Amino acid sequence: MKNPATNTLQIGYEYISSDEDKIIQEMIDEMQAQMDRVYAQKKMPRQIHTKMHGCVKAKFIIEPDLKEALKIGVFKTVKTYNCWVRFSNSQSKPQKDKKKDIRGIAIKLMDVQGEKLLNNKRHETTHDFLLMSSETFFSKNIKEFRGTLKASTAKNKLKLLLYFLNPKHWSLLKRLMGTFIKCKNPLEIPYWSTQPYRFGALDKAVKYYLKPSADNCYVNENIKEPHYLKINMAQTLYNHPAKFDFFVQFQTDATTMPIEDPTVPWTSQYVKLATLEIPPQQFNTNKQLEFGENLSFNSWHVLPEHRPLGSFNRVRKRVYEFMAEYRHKKNGVPDVEPKADASFFNNVHIHDKNRINVAIPKNKALKKTAQVTINCSKATAFNFITNGEKLPNWLKKHGSIPAVLYTKNNAETYDFVGAKRTVYLDKNQSTLEELLSYNPFANYSYRITEFTNSIKHFSNTAYAQVWFNTIDDKTRITWDYTFTYKNIFSRLILNLILTFVFKKFMQASLNNAKKYIENGD
Structure with missing residues (x-):
């Protein structure tokens, strides 16, 4: 507020x-009307920062x-808070990351x-920070x-065009375009709150x-996929941590550093108060992605010592609160704040677990290899090859090798070391597969x-390894299959089967995958 006596702005006042x-x-x-119009018959996403990475x-x-x-509010004592961090694009209508x-x-x-x-989350034990x-x-x-x-x-989308064609709005348009950026990875760019907050x-x-x-x-191997920010973030966090330094910047002049004009x-100067540390982890699972979509954030979900300031934060309070409640109600999903317990990080440090200590044998074993180069990204190829529902599309009958009919996971998903699934083949045949590594x-x-x-008469165990490498903007898949053999006689028979039947099956299968992916079948 302005000082009524001097009519001058005061530090920290609105x-x-x-x-x-x-x-x-x-x-x-207006926002409610748009959401009702666009998402009348389907799940309603959040209105702002819709696309999540x-x-x-x-x-x-x-x-x-x-x-x-x-030492104010959450910074009062030396402490480590467990937290959830959501990365996103701001546009209401999701677009390509490029x-x-x-x-x-x-x-x-x-x-x-x-x-x-x-008010509706007064007694929750969570606290939000929003930056862009x-x-x-x-x-x-x-x-x-x-x-x-x-x-x-x-x-009528013409209204937006006419709005910015008005010379009165050109300076606004220039500022708007100045806030847009390109990036290769959400983990490598800085973020600001843009809006001010009280500090005690x-x-x-x-x-x-x-x-x-x-x-x-x-x-950052991928910058062409529509969702490459998610892909690059997933690849980074699979084996590497990411850290951010958290600073505050004090208002020292109410005129040159206004509260109401962002x-x-x-x-x-910036003053460091904390470190945000993201450990290596696999977050790109359906369960966790759904959790992130349902999670709500509000700049007002804070301790009073960190009260949001300025007109845009006052807008956020009512808009975010209303739209979050409206969205969750329409989708039939409760707006629940998460709680951390001792097991919060139990499934995070997968870089220590991404390999089982089982060496693929070289003695008493026979190996065959097949390769194919596909005009697609590594992510597309990997997601297709590892998808159990897609196996029948490329592991088809070839010679005497039966086709894959379907798979059945022994756990909820088949995307972690130790996961098992039964692969059912034609002619009432089956095998059991167990993941030894997953990158x-x-x-x-x-x-x-x-x-x-x-x-089964010649081998008790086989091992398969699949690599995905980028070659001239395409993906080369290398598939190794190693069979153990029981004895010399088994070696002779198995070698004939692998050389004249199974290797051809492997190559034909990869060719099927190439055709399926490139043709978009």
């Missing part, structure tokens, strides 16, 4: 316009030896004691933003800043036992 409530309600009505487990580690003035966009990160700390500001890939926002105030929102949510006392305001660590290692960058988009291996066909 100025609330008389028509703010009316504008916010109009925005809610992944929701991962992490630690939020408070810095030791903070100055007393910095297009410029605002990228977002939402952090949900757990085991944060104390009442929160949101632009230091500043494109609208100066909510009245200006409301005009953009009205044009962008209109049923009424005359203390800060913005948040998240900076990726210089020690991070990234895997288009103006603040110029004060998404790179390679995997498995052991085959319990043969019910004639192979």
Whole structure:
């Protein structure tokens, strides 16, 4: 607010316009109308930051030896919070990752004691931080933003074009385009809160800043797939951690670093308060992706010491709260805050478990290899080859080798070391497969036992390894099959079968996969 005596802005204070409530309600009505129109007969996603790249487990580690003035709210004591971190694109209508966009990160700390500001989640033990890939926002105030929102949510898309053709809106358009970025990996870019927050006392305001660590290692092999940000993040986190430094930036001048105008960058120094540490993990599972889609975030779901400031945060409170409740109700999914227990990280450190200590034998064993090069990405090839439902599409009958009919997993999924599945073949035959290693988009291996066909007379166990390599923007698949043999006689017969029958089956199968993927059957 303005100081009534001097009519000057004060640090940490807000100025609330008389028509703010009316504008916010109009925005809610417009967003609801658009969502009802677009998603009338299907599941409703969140309105903003719709496209998710992944929701991962992490630690939020408070810095030791903070100055007393910095020991506020969640930073009051030295502590490590378990948390969920959601990465996203901002557009309401999901688009290809190669297009410029605002990228977002939402952090949900757990085991944060104390009442929160949101009435319906006052007693929850979670706490949210919301940041995005632009230091500043494109609208100066909510009245200006409301005009953009009205044009962008209109049923007639021509209205948005006409809106930006108006010379009065060109400066807004320039700022908007300046917030859009391209990136190769959500883990390698910085994020800002853009909007300010209280830091304890009424005359203390800060913005948040998240900076990726210089020690991070990234895997960015793919920049052509429509969803390559998810792929690159998954490949990175499969074997590498990712760390971010969490800073605050204090408002030191109320005029040059305003609360109510987020288009103006603040110029004060950054002060580090915590580290966000994301351990290696596999997050790209249906269960975890669904969890991330149903999770809700709100800049007001915080301790009072971190109260959001500024008109856009006041908009967020009502809009996010209403739309989250509306979305969950329409989808028939409860809006539940997660809780962490001692087992939170039990299934995270898969880089220590991605191989079983079983050596593929070289003695008393026969190996055959097949290769094919497919005009697709590694992710597409890997997802197709490892999908049990797709096996009948490429493991077809060839000579005396029967076709695969279907598979049955012994666990919920077949995507972790030790997972087993039964493969049912034609002529009432079957085998049991067990994953020995699983490195998404790179390679995997498995052991085959319990043969019910004639192979059982010559071999008890076989081992398969599959590699995926990028060759001139295409993917080369290499498939090794190693059979053990029981005795010299078995070796002779098995070698004939593998040379004249099974190797041809392997090559024909990979050719089937190539045809299926490239033709989009």
